[in-house]
Amino acid sequence: MPWAALEQALSSRLPATQAGGGRPALPVRLIAGLLYLKHAYDLSDEAVCERWLENPYWQFFTGEVVFQTRLPCDASSLTRWRQRLGEAGMEELLAHTINAAHAMQAVDARELSRVIVDTTVQEKAIAYPTDSRLLEVARKKLVLLAKMRRVLRRQRTVLGRLMRDIQRKLDQVNTGVRERIAVWLERAQRLYTQRPKDKQKLYALHAPEVECIGKGKARQAYEFGVKVGIAVTACKGLVVGARSFPGNPYDGDTLAEQLEQTRGLLQDVSVEPTVAIVDLGYRGRAVDGVQVLHRGKAKTLTRRQWRWIKRRQAVEPVIGHLKDDCRLRRCRLKGAQGDALHVLGCAAGYNLRWLLRWIAFLRAWMRAMGWSSLSTVPLSPTALGA
Structure with missing residues (x-):
């Protein structure tokens, strides 16, 4: 991970000391590392601190050089650090996972320019509203x-x-x-x-921002939470955009904002999305500078564009892993801000798992090719058969 760049980007949001004095703040690398690990391994704030205490690899990942025998921080501190980071700070965490993948040559500029966009529901941690x-x-x-x-x-x-x-x-x-x-x-x-057929009902007393969203699923007709948008690269499934959309807007109305966020996350690698592959829920909407492709344009699509559209379903397993492995299935953070921070943390955790899989693949490929050190490996996509 590019820790130096990440610390510099977050230094204004996470000062070394409190304005009124007091003990020095926790290191930026420690906080960022704990947030990455929390979502990468589907752990609560308490559990990630406890696992950190017994895992030397996690301690090294967060900047420790000597094995520590005390908890890194109180679990409640992560809540306060998340609030101080805000949505922009969590976007920095996600952006630096994309930068790391690009620096490792795991993805190239052409891969990052074609994205698949879809929406799902991030359910809130509430009981079924009767x-x-x-x-x-x-x-x-x-x-x-x-x-x-x-x-x-x-x-x-x-x-x-x-x-x-x-x-x-x-x-x-x-x-x-x-x-x-x-x-x-x-x-x-x-x-x-309120009455059973009313709109804009209250579904949870402690979470008035919860909305009832129907996604047409046979097993679960309605879900209670907030709509979130996910953007992934078309071939390798790296998450390059994730944000919440309060108010349950039409999917097509979220496309411009989703691509705007993706454009901001990719600015450090000097790439802009030029092709967005979507489902029919986005039809009728266009975005300047981006070619929007879906099955509704069948009569005007070229053979190459049809091949791109056949990759649209690749976003579905990414959403599934985000929900099952990275805590997206249930948001326990408070309020609309908690919804926004949670989906960004889940995306950053997923990308960390993605990078770990890439490193494992690279090591296996090195062994197969007979290379003993990373310095002798040509990391170009062509050499790796990507």
């Missing part, structure tokens, strides 16, 4: 908040009556508590008035 359960959760939450400040003397059994009681007695509590209760009261009111 009306009866949501009403009970809202009632319990309001009772808890009310009892904390002795607003109510007994438990209510009907959510509507409870809300009216709390609204009448809000003036009896201080401003800070009133604002906190008002947030949950607004969500309870929204839940109380």
